[in-house]
Amino acid sequence: MSPTIEAISAMPNGEKPTYLLVMLHGWGANYQDFVPFAKMLNFPGFGYFFPNAPFEHFQVPGGRAWYALEENEFTGLATSRKLLLNWLTSLEASTGVPLDRTVMAGFSQGGAMTLDVGLTLPLAAICSFSGYLHYQPEFQDNKTFPPTMIIHGQQDPVVPIEAAKKAQDELTKIGVSVQYQEFMMGHEVQDPAIALFKQFIQDNLNFN
Structure with missing residues (x-):
């Protein structure tokens, strides 16, 4: 069977939405x-x-993967993209x-x-929690990017803080407007990070 993207959705009060938030889970988790x-x-x-990654995790029952992190070749990345x-x-x-x-x-x-x-994509905004770059960004003439936030834990034992700093540097070099913030946390999303993300969305979608 060919891999596909499945997703669950939440539409509060059953109303037709004016805005959307798409949230991607990490390696070994699910939607x-x-x-x-x-x-x-x-x-x-x-x-x-909340989309499910298209591949079964090689080790975690019920877990999903966007690509094979256990392999240096990142098998599956092109398909997931x-x-x-x-x-x-x-x-x-x-x-x-x-x-x-x-x-x-x-996340991750x-x-x-x-x-x-x-x-x-011409999105309203994007945010990476405890993430990293798996490609080398390249400058493109007349390319515009969505406002971007990177949030990372200073004590992250899974994705080191250096990965977040590298992402900030590399993306800034090609013209991405990056709002970067570290928190005293591990590989997780704590309440202060959620509060900052919430403010970031409000600021970029211009609503209260």
Whole structure:
């Protein structure tokens, strides 16, 4: 069976959304991982989508992977890029919400996918939690990027803080507007990080 993107959604009060938030889980987790974000953020007029990575995790029962981190070749990355890009661009047809009112965020490997695919689209904003770069960004003439936030734990034992600093440096070099913030936390998303992310969304979508 060919890999696909499946997703669960949360549409508060069953209303038609004005904005969307797409949240990508990390390596070995699945699309249930960040469903609580919908209630934590509680934005008016927002619909929330939580896609499942297309590949089974090689070791974790029920876990998913965007690509094989256990291999140096990152097997599956090209497939996930294409699937995720196609899925994201299809959301407007099903929700009525355009990409410029859609926010994309991800955690760990999901953060890496966000800093990859998200920067190729005219999204309202993107955010990487505990993420990293899995590619070398290249400068492109007349290319515009969505506002970008990188949030990372100073005590992260899984993705070292140096990976976040490198991502900030490399993306800034090609013209990405990066808001960077470290917190005293590990490989996780604590309340202060969520509060900052919430403010970031409010600032870039111009609503209260």
